[in-house]
Structure formats: C-alpha cells, structure tokens
Amino acid sequence: MSEPTAQQNWVNPLRDSRDKRLPRVAGPCALVIFGVTGDLARRKLMPAIYDLANRGLLPPGFALVGFARRDWEDADFAKIVHDAVREHSRTPFREDVWERLAEGMRFVHGTFDDPDAFARLASTLDALEKERGTGGNHAFYLAIPPDRFPTVLQQLSDSGLARRSPDHWRRVVIEKPFGHDLESAQELNALVNRVFPEDAVFRIDHYLGKETVQNILALRFANQLFDPLWNSHYVDHVQITMAEDIGLGGRAGYYDGIGAARDVIQNHLLQLLAFTAMEEPISFAPRELQAEKIKVLKSTRLAGPLDETTSRGQYAGGWQGGVPVVGLLEEEGFSPESRTETYAAITLEVDTRRWAGVPFYLRTGKRLGRRVTEIAVVFKRAPHLPFDETMTEELGQNALVIRVQPDEGVTMRFGSKVPGSGMEVRDVNMDFSYGQAFTTSSPEAYERLILDMLLGEPSLFPVNDEVELSWQILDPALDHWAAHGTPEPYEAGTWGPPSADEMLRRTGREWRRP
Known part of the structure; x- marks a missing residue:
C-alpha cells in the first residue's frame, strides 16, 4: 500500500505551490x-x-x-x-x-x-x-x-x-547501524518490513541531511562548468575523508567490536561516493534519485589485492592539541586485547564508462590530525608542454574539494603565475564558503531529516537495496581484516598508520593533508 495522501501535509493557503522559495510545513502528526x-x-x-x-x-x-x-x-x-x-x-x-x-x-x-x-x-x-x-x-x-x-x-x-x-x-x-554485515542487514530489513512497508521506513544517515552533501547535486548538475570534466578522461582519483580528532573514551559499549569501517564507511562514506559518482537523475524525485545511487553501488567493488589496497589501524598514545592522550587500549571500557580498528581505508573501483580506471579512496579515523570531512576530486596532470620543469616544480594537481564539515564550502586548486619577471607557476586556491556567501545559517542535519520524514519525503534516506549493497561492498574487507592479525598502531595526532600512506604510494599518489 502506498503512502496515503489524505491529511498528510497541511497546506498553507497563501503558498503558491510553484514557488520553491517557500518552505513546506509538516501536516498534523x-x-x-x-x-x-x-x-x-x-x-x-x-x-x-x-x-x-x-x-x-x-x-x-x-x-x-x-x-x-x-x-x-x-x-x-x-x-x-x-x-x-x-x-x-x-x-x-x-x-x-x-x-x-x-x-x-x-x-x-x-x-x-x-x-x-x-x-x-x-x-x-x-x-x-x-x-x-x-x-x-x-x-x-x-x-x-x-x-x-x-x-x-x-x-x-x-x-x-x-x-x-x-x-x-x-x-x-x-x-544506524543498519546491521553488522550483509546477512544481519538483510535480517533487520526483513524484520522491519514485516511491520512497516518499505515506503514507511526512514533510515537516518545524518550526513545526508547536511547542506554541503546536498550541494554536491547542485554543483554537479546545475553547472555546465563541471560536467565535461567529471569522468575518467580528466579525473585521476577521488579521495573521500572523514577524520576526527577525538578519541573513544566512554564509548566502548557502542564502538568496541564495531570499528571505523562499519561505523562510517558502510554508511556515510559510501553514500558520499554514490552522490559523487552517480549519473544525472531524470528528476530529483525520491525514486529517481535512489535509482541512480543504487546503480552506482551495484557497479562498485573493492580493488585488490586487499593487503595492498586497504589499511586499518588503532590509535596509540600521543599528543593531541598540545595535550597528552592515551591509546585505545588504555581507554575506559576497552579490553587490552581489543582488535577494534579506529582507522580504516579502502580502495574502490566503479565499473562504469564514466569512472573506469579511476580509484576512489575512502578513509576514516579517530585521533587524526584534525576534524574534517571532505570529498576531493583530483584531476590528471596537464602535459605542461610550453613549460620547463623549473617553471612548474611547485605545481601540484588541480583539485576540486567539497568541504562537508567544518567550514562548509568548496575549494578549487589550480596553477597560477607567481608575480615577477620569470614564468613560475604555483598552486592557488579559490574558495566558496557557506558562511560568507549566505546570510542565513544552514539547518542542522536532523532538522532537515525529521521534517522530510514528517512530510513523507524519502530522497535523503537509504532504502533496503542501498544498505545491502553497501555491506556487499565492504564485507570482503571486513572478512580479510578478521583473518589477518591486528590493526596497525598509529600515534594520536597523526594521519593514520604507515600502511595507509603506502597504499597510495604504490600508485604514485598521496593522501591530502587537509
């Protein structure tokens, strides 16, 4: 049975339904x-x-x-x-x-x-x-x-x-969490759907309620500037990062045995990948948007061999913000034998015509250098034919960086001539910041998601297929890690274990330091 329409949403009689500037108001509930x-x-x-x-x-x-x-x-x-x-x-x-x-x-x-x-x-x-x-x-x-x-x-x-x-x-x-692996997610979905039909189920992923995440769609599909470049002809790789500078003191009951990959990659980061890699939907109607995300997730797989294309770590003691902090194994509630990872990184391939050959690197961790969530689309290097090496030796790769949090906005990195008599090119940044461009502050993610749920608007809520496909992508890495030893320690306040840097270095790339 589809969602009823009677008494669903209160209609403001002064509102012109064609005026998208006016907000929708939830109906009686x-x-x-x-x-x-x-x-x-x-x-x-x-x-x-x-x-x-x-x-x-x-x-x-x-x-x-x-x-x-x-x-x-x-x-x-x-x-x-x-x-x-x-x-x-x-x-x-x-x-x-x-x-x-x-x-x-x-x-x-x-x-x-x-x-x-x-x-x-x-x-x-x-x-x-x-x-x-x-x-x-x-x-x-x-x-x-x-x-x-x-x-x-x-x-x-x-x-x-x-x-x-x-x-x-x-x-x-x-x-969340929507299960512990693919099998448990399928069991949970079946359990929920025995009581509530799928169109009445709203799975909260608060990252999808953030203005910056929704801006990915506007950035990609409202601007002709980016579409011709958004493919394997021009993009070298994509990095999606969610880093936190806090530890896990007091959260052992939830986190121990879950780990960074299940906590963040399976939901938040794979959803960010789907928004970044999806094709343009016919419309932003919920069914059309979900269909394109599902297509991307069906085309996504772990790159191998997993010993070289994944990394996991566990923070040890160190210094964070000028203060000494303990490692995970000394945190209250965690066993000294805990194998729970606090850092996880994976390499994914999206087997579509648009993205063939472009690796997507996803990473998340606790006690890293700073708190930041971002999507970095890194472009291939230009041939630099008119320049000799000394002119461009300080020039990196062009990048478009979508800053999800904090300091929400977009940064473009490109080369510019250094003032002076010689031809020397260096990287410069061009920034768009929500805080500077708009006078109104962005709603909190839960504001948007609770309102959408009350309105019966499911666009920003993962459906069964998205949840199960995400576990299908991640499960081989979880199984591999479970069978191969313990997480690699990394010092608090750094950017993860050495194996994570080596993971990119093998292909001549390196992680961004936000």
Missing part, C-alpha cells in the same frame, strides 16, 4: 521517541524539533511523546526537553514558541516488553488526536540499540500502532 533519555535525543532530536517549530515548519497541533522507563509525569518530560533545547538548539529561544510546543508534550512510562505500556501509548495518541488534531498520523523514532528493535517493532504491531489506513499514515525511523 505526532512523533513518538523511544530512547528519549539517551544522548541522541537530548543533543540532537529535541533541539531539532524545537528549531523546526521556531522556523514555523511544524503544524500548530504537533505532538511529541516520550517513551522510557523513567517514572516521569508530562511536566518532568517537558522540563528535560526544555533543558536540552536551551543548551543545544540552533535558533534563539522564544518563550511563545516553547509554550506552544510544550502543550503537545506527553510522556508514557514503561518498558519495551510491556504490552500494557504500549496500550497506554495508544491511549495517549488517541487522546492527542482528539485534543490536538494530529489526524491519526504517527511517526515512531527508534533512538535505541538495534538489539531492542525486534521487541519494539513487535509491540507496535501487536498494539495496532503500526496499522495505517487511507486516512492516516504510520512511519518508523531507524538510526
């Missing part, structure tokens, strides 16, 4: 958050909901329901949300907006395995429909560990909360 006491809800979800309300993008009767074991009243829950909003919201705090939002807040006490608690949740949502006019439209946000998904999904099914009709919709939101 209620959002239920499971795991509402967790860090994700406090730091990201609750502030994003307030920011949407502050921007006028939620309907007047919007309702927010928290579900947790705490013995709270509605007022206690509202106080928790209030504190989270005051501390973490992006937009200024306005008392009138807060009071209107707080009127629709409710809390349901209970455990995930308690049918009576879900009966109370159903009664609460029924009451909100009468009091707030939510239209029976309910979204369930599972901000909980994946091992609790089966219990909550079964309860939503048994209680009738997942049941939808032509007059109202029901949706579920799932946070």
Whole structure:
C-alpha cells in the first residue's frame, strides 16, 4: 500500500505551490521517541524539533511523546526537553514558541516488553488526536540499540500502532547501524518490513541531511562548468575523508567490536561516493534519485589485492592539541586485547564508462590530525608542454574539494603565475564558503531529516537495496581484516598508520593533508 495522501501535509493557503522559495510545513502528526533519555535525543532530536517549530515548519497541533522507563509525569518530560533545547538548539529561544510546543508534550512510562505500556501509548495518541488534531498520523523514532528493535517493532504491531489506513499514515525511523554485515542487514530489513512497508521506513544517515552533501547535486548538475570534466578522461582519483580528532573514551559499549569501517564507511562514506559518482537523475524525485545511487553501488567493488589496497589501524598514545592522550587500549571500557580498528581505508573501483580506471579512496579515523570531512576530486596532470620543469616544480594537481564539515564550502586548486619577471607557476586556491556567501545559517542535519520524514519525503534516506549493497561492498574487507592479525598502531595526532600512506604510494599518489 502506498503512502496515503489524505491529511498528510497541511497546506498553507497563501503558498503558491510553484514557488520553491517557500518552505513546506509538516501536516498534523505526532512523533513518538523511544530512547528519549539517551544522548541522541537530548543533543540532537529535541533541539531539532524545537528549531523546526521556531522556523514555523511544524503544524500548530504537533505532538511529541516520550517513551522510557523513567517514572516521569508530562511536566518532568517537558522540563528535560526544555533543558536540552536551551543548551543545544540552533535558533534563539522564544518563550511563545516553547509554550506552544510544550502543550503537545506527553510522556508514557514503561518498558519495551510491556504490552500494557504500549496500550497506554495508544491511549495517549488517541487522546492527542482528539485534543490536538494530529489526524491519526504517527511517526515512531527508534533512538535505541538495534538489539531492542525486534521487541519494539513487535509491540507496535501487536498494539495496532503500526496499522495505517487511507486516512492516516504510520512511519518508523531507524538510526544506524543498519546491521553488522550483509546477512544481519538483510535480517533487520526483513524484520522491519514485516511491520512497516518499505515506503514507511526512514533510515537516518545524518550526513545526508547536511547542506554541503546536498550541494554536491547542485554543483554537479546545475553547472555546465563541471560536467565535461567529471569522468575518467580528466579525473585521476577521488579521495573521500572523514577524520576526527577525538578519541573513544566512554564509548566502548557502542564502538568496541564495531570499528571505523562499519561505523562510517558502510554508511556515510559510501553514500558520499554514490552522490559523487552517480549519473544525472531524470528528476530529483525520491525514486529517481535512489535509482541512480543504487546503480552506482551495484557497479562498485573493492580493488585488490586487499593487503595492498586497504589499511586499518588503532590509535596509540600521543599528543593531541598540545595535550597528552592515551591509546585505545588504555581507554575506559576497552579490553587490552581489543582488535577494534579506529582507522580504516579502502580502495574502490566503479565499473562504469564514466569512472573506469579511476580509484576512489575512502578513509576514516579517530585521533587524526584534525576534524574534517571532505570529498576531493583530483584531476590528471596537464602535459605542461610550453613549460620547463623549473617553471612548474611547485605545481601540484588541480583539485576540486567539497568541504562537508567544518567550514562548509568548496575549494578549487589550480596553477597560477607567481608575480615577477620569470614564468613560475604555483598552486592557488579559490574558495566558496557557506558562511560568507549566505546570510542565513544552514539547518542542522536532523532538522532537515525529521521534517522530510514528517512530510513523507524519502530522497535523503537509504532504502533496503542501498544498505545491502553497501555491506556487499565492504564485507570482503571486513572478512580479510578478521583473518589477518591486528590493526596497525598509529600515534594520536597523526594521519593514520604507515600502511595507509603506502597504499597510495604504490600508485604514485598521496593522501591530502587537509
């Protein structure tokens, strides 16, 4: 059954549907958050909901329901949300907006395995429909560990909360990780789809909500400047990097046994690759956009041999920002025998006419030189026929760098003559920065994604095929690493293990130092 259209989205009568400058406003609905006491809800979800309300993008009767074991009243829950909003919201705090939002807040006490608690949740949502006019439209946000998904999904099914009709919709939101490997991802997808059809499932990858990621599409397909160069005739290779300068103290419960590749490459970086390498879609309709990403992922494979084309490492002690830091094996909660990698790098090949022969290098790590996420399209060297070697000895390769975070923007690197009587060429940069070019700040990723989910707009949410294809690409590297020893240590504050540098050096290339 496809998503219902009745009562789906509130329509502003003053809005001309042809005017794309005007934002869409979510229709009548209620959002239920499971795991509402967790860090994700406090730091990201609750502030994003307030920011949407502050921007006028939620309907007047919007309702927010928290579900947790705490013995709270509605007022206690509202106080928790209030504190989270005051501390973490992006937009200024306005008392009138807060009071209107707080009127629709409710809390349901209970455990995930308690049918009576879900009966109370159903009664609460029924009451909100009468009091707030939510239209029976309910979204369930599972901000909980994946091992609790089966219990909550079964309860939503048994209680009738997942049941939808032509007059109202029901949706579920799932946070990563989407499985542990291909087999577990397939099991998870089957489990979710037994309760919610695929068009009602929204898998959150917060990187896809970032303005800079969406700007990849504008950069590529709205500008004739880049399209003729975006292929193997001109591109030498592509580097996609997500580096963090923080360690993993206090996160052993989540991270140990998961590692950098599962945590970042399988979802964030492969999605960035898909946006970079995909063909132009017929339109930006969700189905067309997803179809092109799936084509790319089906064409992508690990380059071999894996001993030479992949690298993994684990940070040791060192200095970060002028402060001594410990290695992973000394972090609280990690076993001294842990083989969990904190750095992972892989080489991929995209077997399409556009990208044949162009390697895509993906890397991620903790305790690296600085925090940065970027996509660098590095072009082939020009022949330099009119120049002798001394004129161009300080000239590197042209590059287009999309900065996802921080300092969001785009940099172009090209050669320019050095002022003076001689002909000497050096690299210069031309920068576009979001902060300087636009007067309004970019919404947080969760603002965009929560609003899109409430609107039933799935363009920025990976579907089953994308998740399973990503695991299919990564699994051979994970299996190879599991069978071949321990991660290579690297000093905190550096850019990863020596094997990562050697991985590119074998082909005469080197990693960028952002």
